Amino acid sequence: MNKPLRRIAIFCGLLVLTLLIRDNWLQYVKADELRTDTANRRVAIERYATPRGDIIVDGKEITGSKEVSSGDFEYVRTYKDGAMWAPVTGYASQAYGTSQIENLEDGILTGTDDTLFFRNTLDMITGKKKQGGNVVTTLNSAAQKAAYDGLKGRGKGAVAAIDPSTGAILALASYPSYDPSTIAGSNDGEAWKKLMKKNNPDDPMLNRALRETYPPGSTFKVVTAAAALEDGLYSEADQKTDTPLPWTMPGTTTELKNEGNIPCKNATLRVALQYSCNTVFGKIGSDLGNDKMLAEAEKFGFNSEQFTPVRANASVFSDDMNESQTALSSIGQYNTAATPLQMAMVASAVANGGELMKPYMVDKLQAPNLDPIETTEPEAMSRPLSSENAQILQSMMETVVKDGTGKNAQIDGVTVGGKTGTAQHGVDNSEKPYAWFLSYAKLADGSSPVAVAVVVEDDSAVRDDISGGGLAAPIAKSVMEAVINSKK
């Protein structure tokens, strides 16, 4: 009987060997994946085991942590002016995970990031409790407040403001918003449900500044003008364009209409931008063609997601359009769609002498003892305009604010350039239009501290009242003023 016994011994050995292999697979090969799985409650337990690091604006924390007495979480996240800052911070919820900066910089805020490894090991040896580091943002609290309060008075909308010379994001507001404090705990299911889009048509958790694309309407004419200048189709602001009135779109019998009776026949670029001539810019788009328009739009950042590091949706300019569709797209209609951040980038590139800086909102990461770990250096992204053409476009946009549709954005002692937009949308333009305004401010020394884009979706206003100049420009103005005042 001994031969089969030896074989059984081998068989039992193999059973245990199988278990050993499986254990190595689980605890070595798959260990990291399982350990960091967001559904694994240990991730959240670890996240709230120590006071979480803070997100900082202008040297002040806009977040906090407070101790809780029950359950397996020791601390809970708190927010100051949570609704105003939600598009920047995102949320850190014990039950629902994290989003945006709270998510992307979780390692630093929790203190588990690899860059803190040495420090943590040292703390472990000296018996100190692990601490989270801080995330210092580029935002400007005065500008953010101006943006948020402005939107609050107007209804739904979003604001994005950028420092043109660096790409640093100064304001990022979305309204209606939500206070992340209300969903930070582990038993906030009711509050969470109320914020879900299916229960709340206002969709307060949507970060409109980064994640919603709107038809940009006439504000897109800035991009079209840039394309005309860059391509050499027209080389000066005051050169007459070759534009009949009425103008029938190529390949169709449809006439492109202007809003009201405005002097658009063979108008110069400056006049056309000042009065927002659909015919002039529609024809430029159709003359340049889909490819050239697409190339210029992409230089401004269209068709690609932006990582600030929080992801912004890609704005859209299609690549498969015929001439009439290109004409409509060139005045910000048809398929064209842009995030408020994208349009702020357009304004900032013009203001920065034609160079587009990569937008970012995390200035630096700090270790728990405030030592800097990582600082974001401004980075050029592309050059959509030569500096000469940028000067020409600036002078055109400044005329818009001085004499044209953007008068509401004028600031005493500051040169402001801008462009209004009223974008129609819905089937047969049945829904209420969006009011757009994009602008930049230029100081006496020629430096430009801020570029801003505002979009307002005003449900309560009647259609005729909506125009970028009326609804959106005052908000842009207060944001620019806030930035300029805070620099003094």
Add this chain to the structure above:
Amino acid sequence: MSSTTNTSTHHTSTIGAIGTPSRRNTELALLVFAVVIPVFAYANVGLAIDDKVPAGLLSYGLGLGLLAGIGHLVVRKFAPYADPLLLPLATLLNGLGLVVIWRLDQSELLQSINQAGNAASRQLLYTAMGIALFIAVLIFLKDHRVLQRYTYISMVGALILLLLPLVPGLGTSIYGAKIWISVAGFSIQPGEFAKIVLAIFFAGYLMVKRDALALASRRFMGLYLPRGRDLGPILVVWFISILILVFETDLGTSLLFFGMFVIMLYVATERTSWIVFGLLMSGVGAVGVASFEPHVQQRVQAWLDPMKEYTLSRQGVGGHSEQAMQALWAFGSGGTLGTGLGQGHSDLIRFAANSDFILATFGEELGLAGVMAILVIYALIVERGVRTALAARDPFGKLLAVGLSGAFALQVFVVAGGVMGLIPLTGMTMPFLASGGSAVIANWALIGILLRISDTARRPAPAPAPNPDAEMTQVVRP
């Protein structure tokens, strides 16, 4: 050294030879480690959770030491040639199990859902009862061959034990598996005892029938096919296993009994064909039952996609459990070296965290290293058991020893494999580690029987009886 050569010959020889050292002092030395390691682990848990050495350390250490010491003295007196490894290994597992059960008792989460609190002190009581049974086996079972007489009584006994959970009013269903009975407030898992009783029956039966089963066969395609009428016993056992699976809905118990029978049948007959038949039959049986039994299907689904099962359970869909995924997370979060005792979150497994899923706590807090050590300890126990079977001089002892060791190995595989997501989860528990009276008592009895067989096997053969004829001759021839 002369003793070195002596020892090496014993290692290679199958049958214990005359002059085998008793190895009792080796056992005692190993037992010291088996008691000291859990005591340190116990202190470790207390320091990690409360920053102080736990108050019960002394009584726990003394308790475990006393039990191990009494066990050792009884072995020294009643089974002096028994295998020296089995008692220390079982003590070590039992001690570590107690520590981790106590550690889970400290979890507020488990306390709040009545899954912990004083499980450790109860387990210590069960351990004492288990060692008492172990001692009783060694004292009263002078020779394991006595058990042979109870072959058919064992069969009846095993069947009764297996059927008890199905008796209305007695059996209780926990998470769908009906393998418990509850008597006077105690939950008993009769399957754990049935394992031993059934091994006795199989050993006795196969010892008698092995020649008929082995020799009367036809050769076909390289396999010895048994005669139709010799297929009877395996069919009956198979059928009973299927019944267990259908009515008690527990794949583990079913697999354990059938697997044990196939192993013993193979050893008894030396016919590989039985293994082939056994695998075919268990495959057909398991797939067949799974095709209509929803509880088994659900276990298989949970095994194939634990994350989906977790999500469904979280959404409050009835009949689903998040345990499988929670166990995997516990293992993964432990990594190579673990979080350290008392510093993990395996209480998230909630239900049965200190019984069926106790290995996950080892995985999280002691890491890959700890679990591998535990698995190797199990492997050592099994291999010492099979070695005892090799050394045994009588077929009954061989069969019983290999049956018990094989069942032990299968149980470890089925439970650890289930918790680690290698096979579907079943309702059995890790021998010695898990909280649960039946298992710990039955397994101590199992170790007792193995020690008894190994004592008989390694005992020096009695001096040959003097040959009266020879003496006569000497007397005649001056």
